[in-house]
Amino acid sequence: MTQEAEIREIASQHAGMDGALLPILQAVHERFGYLPPPTTGAVADVLNLSKADVHGVVTFYHDFRTKAAGKHTIRVCRSEACQAVGAEQLAGHARKRLGIGFHETTPDGRYSLDPVYCLGNCACSPAVMIDDKVYGRVTPERFDELVD
Amino acid sequence: MNSSTSRRRIYVPGDTGARSLGADDVAAALVNVTAVADNGYEIERNGTRGLYWLDPLLEVETASDRVAFGPITPADLDTLLTPDGKPNTQHPRHLGNVEDLDALKRQNRLTFERLGRTRPASLDDYRNNGGYAGLGKALAQSPQDVVETVKQSGLRGRGGAAFPTGIKWQTVLDAEGNQKYIVCNADEGDSGTFADRLVMECDPFALIEGMTIAGFATGASKGFIYIRSEYPQAISTMAQAIETATEAGYLGDDVLGSGTSFHIEIRKGAGAYICGEETSLLESLEGKRGTIRFRPPLPAIKGLFGQPTVVNNVISLATVPIILREGAEFYRDFGVGNSRGTLTVQLAGNAARGGLYEVDFGMTLGEVLNDLGGGTLSGRPIKAVQAGGPLGALIPPQHFDTPLDYEAMQTVGGMLGHGGIVVFDDTTDLGALARFSLEFCAIESCGKCTPCRIGAVRGTEVIDRIRAGENADANRILLDDLCDTMIDGSLCGLGGMAPLPVKSVLKHFPEEL
Numbered sequence: 001m002t003q004e005a006e007i008r009e010i011a012s013q014h015a016g017m018d019g020a021l022l023p024i025l026q027a028v029h030e031r032f033g034y035l036p037p038p039t040t041g042a043v044a045d046v047l048n049l050s051k052a053d054v055h056g057v058v059t060f061y062h063d064f065r066t067k068a069a070g071k072h073t074i075r076v077c078r079s080e081a082c083q084a085v086g087a088e089q090l091a092g093h094a095r096k097r098l099g100i101g102f103h104e105t106t107p108d109g110r111y112s113l114d115p116v117y118c119l120g121n122c123a124c125s126p127a128v129m130i131d132d133k134v135y136g137r138v139t140p141e142r143f144d145e146l147v148d
Numbered sequence: 149m150n151s152s153t154s155r156r157r158i159y160v161p162g163d164t165g166a167r168s169l170g171a172d173d174v175a176a177a178l179v180n181v182t183a184v185a186d187n188g189y190e191i192e193r194n195g196t197r198g199l200y201w202l203d204p205l206l207e208v209e210t211a212s213d214r215v216a217f218g219p220i221t222p223a224d225l226d227t228l229l230t231p232d233g234k235p236n237t238q239h240p241r242h243l244g245n246v247e248d249l250d251a252l253k254r255q256n257r258l259t260f261e262r263l264g265r266t267r268p269a270s271l272d273d274y275r276n277n278g279g280y281a282g283l284g285k286a287l288a289q290s291p292q293d294v295v296e297t298v299k300q301s302g303l304r305g306r307g308g309a310a311f312p313t314g315i316k317w318q319t320v321l322d323a324e325g326n327q328k329y330i331v332c333n334a335d336e337g338d339s340g341t342f343a344d345r346l347v348m349e350c351d352p353f354a355l356i357e358g359m360t361i362a363g364f365a366t367g368a369s370k371g372f373i374y375i376r377s378e379y380p381q382a383i384s385t386m387a388q389a390i391e392t393a394t395e396a397g398y399l400g401d402d403v404l405g406s407g408t409s410f411h412i413e414i415r416k417g418a419g420a421y422i423c424g425e426e427t428s429l430l431e432s433l434e435g436k437r438g439t440i441r442f443r444p445p446l447p448a449i450k451g452l453f454g455q456p457t458v459v460n461n462v463i464s465l466a467t468v469p470i471i472l473r474e475g476a477e478f479y480r481d482f483g484v485g486n487s488r489g490t491l492t493v494q495l496a497g498n499a500a501r502g503g504l505y506e507v508d509f510g511m512t513l514g515e516v517l518n519d520l521g522g523g524t525l526s527g528r529p530i531k532a533v534q535a536g537g538p539l540g541a542l543i544p545p546q547h548f549d550t551p552l553d554y555e556a557m558q559t560v561g562g563m564l565g566h567g568g569i570v571v572f573d574d575t576t577d578l579g580a581l582a583r584f585s586l587e588f589c590a591i592e593s594c595g596k597c598t599p600c601r602i603g604a605v606r607g608t609e610v611i612d613r614i615r616a617g618e619n620a621d622a623n624r625i626l627l628d629d630l631c632d633t634m635i636d637g638s639l640c641g642l643g644g645m646a647p648l649p650v651k652s653v654l655k656h657f658p659e660e661l
Contacts, residue, residue, distance in 0.1 A: 018453065019415075021435030026416060053436075060437040060594075061418035063377055079339030080538055080581065081570045084497030085525065117421060117538075117588065119378055120342040121168050122570070123200035123495065123502030132380045136168030 004038040006031070011046035021047060021057055025064060034065040070105040070112035074098075074147070075129040078115045081122035090126045091115070093140040097147065111147065156233075158184065159207040159214065161264065162193030163349040164381050165342065170221060171204035177222035184225075187233030195350025197264035198504030199251050205264075207246050208235040216246040254520060256482065257506045258490050259467040260343075262351050268385055271392050274353040280398065282472030286361045287406045294365040295321055298468065300476035302488030306343075307333055307424075307461030308536060308565035308641075310487075310554045313468075316458060319448035320366040323456035328368035330359050331433065331452055331459045334375040334382070335417050335424040338537025340496040340568030344462035346504060348375065348382035351466070352389035353398075356412060358465035360403060361472055362458055363410040371410065372452070374429050376417040387414055421592040425640050426459040428594060439594040440640045461566070463492055484510035487553045487564075497534075497570035498524045507552070514548035517571065528573040532657070534581075536565025538588055539645035541652035542578060561652060563645075578660040582653040583611045589646035600643025603634040607650065614661050624661070628654060 001009070007028055014024045021043070028039055035058060044054045058064050076091050091102075098106055098113055105112040121127040124136030130146060138146075160166075160175040178184055178191050189208075196203055205218035206228070215235035217228060230236050243249060246264075257263060266273035274280065286294045299314025320328060332355065336344040347355055359371045375383050390412050393399045401409045415433055417423050423432045427441035430452050451457025467489070471479045480488045487509035493516055495502045500522035507516070517523070517530060524530055532542040540563050543550075547560040557564050572578070589604035610627045614620050631647035631654075638644040653660055 019433050019435035022418060022432065023415070023435075026418065056437050057435070060439075061420050063417075063419035080534055080584070081340045081496040081568075083581070083584070084570055084572050084576065116378060117592070118337055118339045118341075119164075120336055120345040121165050122340045122342055122497065122568070123499070123504075124165050124168050124203075125497060127168065129378070134164050134168040136165065 003032075003036050004042050007036070007039055007042040008046055011043045015046055021049070021054065025058065029064060032068075034068050037066075071110050072131055073112045073114060075114045075116035075119070077117070077119050077121075077125070077127045077129075079118040079122075081118070082125040082127055085125045087126040090128070090138060090140060090143065094128075094143060097140075097144060156187065156189045157192045157209040158189050159192050159194040159209070161196040161204060162268070163196045164345065164379075165200055166196045166203040166205070169200075169203050169219065173222055174204050174206065174220055174225070177225055181225045181228065183229035183231060183233060187229065189233070192267055194266065195264050195268050195346070197246065197249075197252065198260070198346060199249070199501070200503040201501045202243065205246075210235065213245040213247065216243040216249065217241045218243060251501065251503075251520065255506050256490055256508055258470050258479070258482070259354075259463060259492055260346070260351070260504065260506050261470065262354070263346060263504070264350065266351065268350050268352055269388055269392070271353060271396055274351070278473060279353055279469070280357055282469035283357050283361055283398070283404070286364055286472045287404060287408065291321060291365045291367065294361065294472065297472060297476045298365070301471045301479040302476075302483070302486070303464065303467060303471060303479065304487070304554065305461055306463035306467070306492070306566065308338075308563070310564070313460060313464050316448055316460070317362065317366050319446070320368070320456045320458050323449055325456040327370065327453070327455050328366055329452045329455055329457040330362045330366070330368045330371040331430065331457055332359055332371065332373040332462060332465055333424060333426060333429055333459055334373050334379075334462050335429060336379070336462070336566070337376060337421040337424045338539075338566055338568055340534065340570040341494050341537060341566045342496075343492040343494050343504060343567065345379055345382050347462050347466045348379070349385050352386050353393060354466040354469055355386070355462055356389060356393050356399065358468040359412060360399065360410050361468050362460065362465060364403075364406075364408050366456075366458055368456075368458065369409040369411065371412040372433055373412060373414050374417060374423070374433060375414060377419055383414060383416060390414070420594075421588075422594045422642055425642065428640070429459065430457065437594070439596045442639065463566075482508045484508075484551065484553050485555060487555070491552055491564065491567050493552070494566075494568045495521045495571070496568060498526055498573050499571040500525050500527075509553050510551050512548065513543070513550050513552060513569075516552065516569065517548060521571070524571060524573045526573045526575070528575065531572050531574040531576050532578060533572065534570045534649065535568070536563040537568055538585055539641060539648060540565055541648045542572075542581065542656070543652070544656040561648070561655070563648075578653050578657045579611070579615060582650045582661060583608055583615075585646050585649040586611065589642060593642060597637070597639040597643060599634045599637035600639070600646070603630055603638075603643065604646060606630060607634070607647070611650070611661065624654065624658075
C-alpha cells in the first residue's frame, strides 16, 4: 500500500468521530513517527476540508513533526519548577552531550532532542522524558547513563 | 504461609512520579527477595501518597496497618523484612505506620482521600473506600437538587479561575440544547502542578464518578476528557478505568439502571499550552487550531459544537463525589471566607519536601513552605515563590504570611490558580525568570489577539535591553506600560497574566532585572 493510501485508510477509519481531525493526525503520526508529505492533501480530501484548514492545524500543535524524528525522542523540561533546580544547566549539558540543539536529531538518527514545558513531575525536578518514560531528579551524570 | 488465611501485600507506588524515581526497579527487585517470596507476600502497585521526597515509598501490609519504608532503592530490600516475614522496624528507611506520618496527619485529604491507599485500576478498592456512594445519592435526587448541593458546598473551579462550579452547572442545566456535554479539562500544562495527573493515575474512578454526577445534574449524556499528550500514563489509566466502569454498569446507556445515559471519551492533546484555556480546548476538541474564542457566548450556553457545555478541571470534578456523599455542609465547613473546602497544594521546584499537600483554605503560604515543605531542597533561603503556574506573580518572603485563600492572594498581587507553588532559592536569577514568562508566552500564544502575540515578543526584547543597560530607566517605564497593555487588552489569561511575573519582579526585585 502506498503511504498516501495508508493515510487515507487511517483517516477513513476515524472520519466518523466528532472533531476527527486531531485524532486522525495523531494516528498518522503514531504510524509513521511524523506526518509524511501526502498527509495534508489526503486528510483534507477524506474530511472534505480545505488543505489550508489541515495545514493550519498541523502547524499549530507542537507535537506534530513534518520530518522523521530520531529513533528515540528526548524531551528536557524547561519549565519553572525544573529551572528552580538546574534545568537550564541540564538542558545545556544535554545539547553538548548529544552534540545537537533543540528540535534537532543526532546524525546517527538515534536521538531527537526537544524542549518540553512541564511533564507534571514538578516535585521530582529536573525531569526528562525519553519516549514515554519520565525520569526525575536528573543530574548531568544520570543523563549520560540514560543515553549511553 | 497460606495466603487465603492471611493475605499479605507489599505496595509499591506506580504513578509517573514514583516511577521516575525508580519504583519499577524496586518492584522488579522485590520479586527476588527471599523473605518476600517465602512469606507469601503479593506485590501490588498503589498510587503514590504524594510525599515525593519519600518516594519510592514502600508499604508492607500488616494485620492492622501498613508499615512505610522510604525512599527505597533495590539495595535496601534485603533487610526490609525480618526472617519471619515481619516489617523490619530496625531498617534505616523504616518510617512507621504510613497513616501516622506527620506529613499526612497535617493534611486534610478529601479530594485525595484514597491517594496511595488503593490500587488505581481496582473498582473494588474504589468502592470499598467510599467510591460511588456519591453517585448513588445523586441518582436518588433530582438534577436540580444535585446542582443545589454543589452550589451550597461553595466549590469553586480548581483549574485556576475559581468560578463557582454549581453556578456553571445551573447555567447548563437551564440552557436548551439537543446534546449537552461535560468536558473535563485535563490539559494540566502549568509548571508546578501535578494534582490532575495524580487523580488520573492514582484514583481514576473519582474523575469518572464526578463527571457522571455532572452529566446527570445538567442533562449531559456525553463527556470528553481532554488529556495532554505529555501524560501517557494518565491516558492509559483513565482509558482502562472507563472500560472497567462501563463493564460494571457505571457508564453507558443506563447508568446503574437509573435510565440516565452517560458516556466518556478520552481525547489527547497535541502539545499546545493554550489548550488549557477552556475555549481553546473546545476548538481543539472540535479538531481545529486551538485559538481562543470570544466570550460571550459562554461555553455553558454555546460550548462544544455550539451546545451547552460544562468545562471543569479534573480536581473540581473529582471533588464532587465526596460532596454528594457527605453533603454540602460537610465540605463547606472547611476553609475560610469565600474559599471553602480544601486546596490541593502542589509544592514543587526547590522544596525540601515537595509533593501534594491537601490542606484547608486559610493556611498561610509560609506554613506550607516552611512547616510542611521544610524550606528549600538546597538548604539556602527562599528568595521567592511562584504560585498559580507560570503566569503567577513571584511572591517575596514578606508576603509569606498571606493565607491561601483566592481573595487574600489577590491582595498581594498573587493568585492561587491551580494550587501549584514553585520554590526558588536565593541563587535564582529572577530577571531571567521574568524574561522567561514572556518568552514562554510568545512560544505558546495562539496568535489571535495582538497584545499577546506581539507584546510577548516585544517584552522579551525590552527586558534584554534593560539587562544590557540600554536606556534602562526609560525601558523600565516602557516595559511596565507594555505589561499593562497586555493585561488589559489580551483576550484570555495567557496574554493577560504572563506579564504578572514581570510586574512582580519590577515591584519587589527591581535590581534583578
